[in-house]
Amino acid sequence: MTRPYRIDCLQYANWSEKVFRQMREGAVDAVHVTIAYHENFRETVLNIEAWNRHFERHPDLILHARTGDDIRRARETGRTAIIFGFQNPSPIEDDIGLVEIVHTLGARFMQLTYNNQSLLATGCYEDEDPGVTRMGRAVIAEMNRVGLVIDMSHSAERSTLEAMEISTRPIAITHANPHTWHPALRNKSDTVLKALAESGGMLGFSLYPHHLKGGTACTLEDFCTTIARTADLMGPERIGIGSDLCQDQPDSIVEWMRTGRWTKAVDYGEGSADAPGFPPMPDWFADNRDFGTIEDGLRATGLSETEVAGIMGENWLRFYDDGFGPKAE
Amino acid sequence: MTRPYRIDCLQYANWSEKVFRQMREGAVDAVHVTIAYHENFRETVLNIEAWNRHFERHPDLILHARTGDDIRRARETGRTAIIFGFQNPSPIEDDIGLVEIVHTLGARFMQLTYNNQSLLATGCYEDEDPGVTRMGRAVIAEMNRVGLVIDMSHSAERSTLEAMEISTRPIAITHANPHTWHPALRNKSDTVLKALAESGGMLGFSLYPHHLKGGTACTLEDFCTTIARTADLMGPERIGIGSDLCQDQPDSIVEWMRTGRWTKAVDYGEGSADAPGFPPMPDWFADNRDFGTIEDGLRATGLSETEVAGIMGENWLRFYDDGFGPKAE
Numbered sequence: 001m002t003r004p005y006r007i008d009c010l011q012y013a014n015w016s017e018k019v020f021r022q023m024r025e026g027a028v029d030a031v032h033v034t035i036a037y038h039e040n041f042r043e044t045v046l047n048i049e050a051w052n053r054h055f056e057r058h059p060d061l062i063l064h065a066r067t068g069d070d071i072r073r074a075r076e077t078g079r080t081a082i083i084f085g086f087q088n089p090s091p092i093e094d095d096i097g098l099v100e101i102v103h104t105l106g107a108r109f110m111q112l113t114y115n116n117q118s119l120l121a122t123g124c125y126e127d128e129d130p131g132v133t134r135m136g137r138a139v140i141a142e143m144n145r146v147g148l149v150i151d152m153s154h155s156a157e158r159s160t161l162e163a164m165e166i167s168t169r170p171i172a173i174t175h176a177n178p179h180t181w182h183p184a185l186r187n188k189s190d191t192v193l194k195a196l197a198e199s200g201g202m203l204g205f206s207l208y209p210h211h212l213k214g215g216t217a218c219t220l221e222d223f224c225t226t227i228a229r230t231a232d233l234m235g236p237e238r239i240g241i242g243s244d245l246c247q248d249q250p251d252s253i254v255e256w257m258r259t260g261r262w263t264k265a266v267d268y269g270e271g272s273a274d275a276p277g278f279p280p281m282p283d284w285f286a287d288n289r290d291f292g293t294i295e296d297g298l299r300a301t302g303l304s305e306t307e308v309a310g311i312m313g314e315n316w317l318r319f320y321d322d323g324f325g326p327k328a329e
Numbered sequence: 330m331t332r333p334y335r336i337d338c339l340q341y342a343n344w345s346e347k348v349f350r351q352m353r354e355g356a357v358d359a360v361h362v363t364i365a366y367h368e369n370f371r372e373t374v375l376n377i378e379a380w381n382r383h384f385e386r387h388p389d390l391i392l393h394a395r396t397g398d399d400i401r402r403a404r405e406t407g408r409t410a411i412i413f414g415f416q417n418p419s420p421i422e423d424d425i426g427l428v429e430i431v432h433t434l435g436a437r438f439m440q441l442t443y444n445n446q447s448l449l450a451t452g453c454y455e456d457e458d459p460g461v462t463r464m465g466r467a468v469i470a471e472m473n474r475v476g477l478v479i480d481m482s483h484s485a486e487r488s489t490l491e492a493m494e495i496s497t498r499p500i501a502i503t504h505a506n507p508h509t510w511h512p513a514l515r516n517k518s519d520t521v522l523k524a525l526a527e528s529g530g531m532l533g534f535s536l537y538p539h540h541l542k543g544g545t546a547c548t549l550e551d552f553c554t555t556i557a558r559t560a561d562l563m564g565p566e567r568i569g570i571g572s573d574l575c576q577d578q579p580d581s582i583v584e585w586m587r588t589g590r591w592t593k594a595v596d597y598g599e600g601s602a603d604a605p606g607f608p609p610m611p612d613w614f615a616d617n618r619d620f621g622t623i624e625d626g627l628r629a630t631g632l633s634e635t636e637v638a639g640i641m642g643e644n645w646l647r648f649y650d651d652g653f654g655p656k657a658e
Binding site: 041042045046048049050052053095097098100101104105106 | 424
């Protein structure tokens with residue numbers, strides 16, 4: 001039997017040859033990497049330039065993926081496919097023409113909001129969620145046209161439900177967990193999860209400790225059982241992994257994620273004054289070498305081999321085939 | 330017999346449905362269009378956004394070409410392939426990483442200079458030409474790597490000869506004529522033309538009146554005889570058309586071409602205080618519908634059908650196959 005595809009639909013590591021080698025050790029076929037949190041267009045292009053240098057220096061370890069077939073090619077040639085995405089629409093600034101430009105440059109996921117109100121929709125940390133804006137509707141249509149997937153991981157509930165309704169193509173929540181399991185602001189209600197599944201969307205399970213019941217102490221068993229229970233709610237083909245792994249990052253990076261340039265004050269986000277930095281990862285998931293542990297943990301819940309293979313990567317691969325690029329005629 | 334390919338390796342029209350329809354009437358298979366004179370990176374991206382709207386609105390008339398095969402596809406589907414190019418390296422600013430970025434966005438030609446000194450080399454209007462700069466050498470290597478063709482149409486002689494020497498791939502002079510025929514500052518010496526041919530490069534014959542002997546009054550016969558004589562000098566496979574057609578442009582555009590933002594004074598370029606605007610085109614070449622006239626004029630000089638087909642487009646097509654994108658292994 002060939003091993004299942006392994007796809008992680010969100011990481012933001014401090015990228016290095018070490019991390020790329022760990023991806024190979026963990027047999028990770030594809031990773032959706034965040035290339036913008038609060039960056040404007042030009043700053044995002046600088047981040048792509050830095051990735052181009054990674055691709056040039058490590059052609060034996062990684063390649064830039066624009067399609068599902070690029071992931072198949074990565075697997076055939078023993079490399080990890082890298083997919084670009086944004087956690088905020090800041091890279092398109094106020095210019096809808098930049099949607100196609102960033103897609104041409106390789107972007108395949110864009111969150112309509114990070115934690116705050118954006119030009120397009122509302123983030124999950126705002127008190128009020130007035131839903132998708134006028135520009136938001138226009139940008140959703142343009143994202144649908146070019147095949148840039150809408151990601152609502154950090155968005156508020158009404159905006160998320162409206163985005164699913166407005167979008168003519170399935171959307172993704174690349175990295176979040178069920179709110180019923182752990183009531184973090186970032187985790188999603190059953191209403192959202194059911195609507196996501198019914199519209200053909202995908203949920204990526206996060207391993208970021210603030211999204212886990214018990215945080216760093218969360219057990220592999222509890223994590224995998226929650227996935228299996230969510231498979232009952234959403235269907236096992238609507239679920240994957242989006243680890244939110246932020247490996248080797250200094251705490252200054254989580255400060256940047258939380259406050260960007262939008263405030264001069266401190267914002268602890270999901271942390272607190274006592275624990276302002278990155279929380280330690282669970283001991284069973286430290287880095288890319290630990291995907292086999294999750295795969296085994298899923299098997300132990302009684303999920304079938306087909307279901308495990310879907311959750312570990314094949315569901316994302318199918319979603320990418322349909323979602324990346326203009327809709328097939 | 331199928332008609333020869335028709336490729337124009339430089340135009341800067343005031344793009345409109347009218348112009349695109351004239352391209353189809355003239356059976357023009359491909360046009361290299363200038364998308365930047367003095368624009369910085371962000372401004373160039375805005376110009377690409379405007380082209381994306383043209384492609385979206387007129388999919389029956391034009392398509393965006395990145396390879397020679399896209400031109401074959403355009404011909405098979407009755408459309409004109411549009412190739413992006415820059416007349417100045419201003420779109421890459423001072424950032425070598427932008428070479429690959431603009432290539433990804435579709436750029437396939439970049440002049441190392443317009444008329445002035447650039448960060449890379451020297452333009453033909455400077456008093457001194459110290460040759461290719463340090464950044465120029467680095468950028469030539471990067472252009473060679475990604476397959477962005479070096480164009481020296483507006484460059485000074487030493488810089489042009491040095492660029493050919495430094496580049497590991499053939500370069501182009503997309504729009505200029507022999508200096509022996511008409512001694513304009515923009516036309517090229519036999520030394521340059523011979524070195525260009527020997528290094529596998531291409532010359533595109535310009536129809537911009539300031540580059541023609543007799544200007545607007547230049548005859549079709551004289552133009553075509555000069556092409557035939559240059560075929561003797563360079564070889565008939567090293568020559569094509571690069572009309573420099575600036576159709577439907579107001580005179581404010583030629584002012585922008587000449588002065589950009591680099592001076593507050595007036596610069597008449599190849600014009601004069603008496604004739605500051607665009608000169609009228611010769612009556613035998615007003616727009617894209619007149620390529621058949623040139624084709625007939627070339628036949629009348631005694632050039633063979635194969636030679637005429639090469640000059641009208643097949644030489645450029647072969648050059649694009651070799652020059653666009655990373656070098657084949």
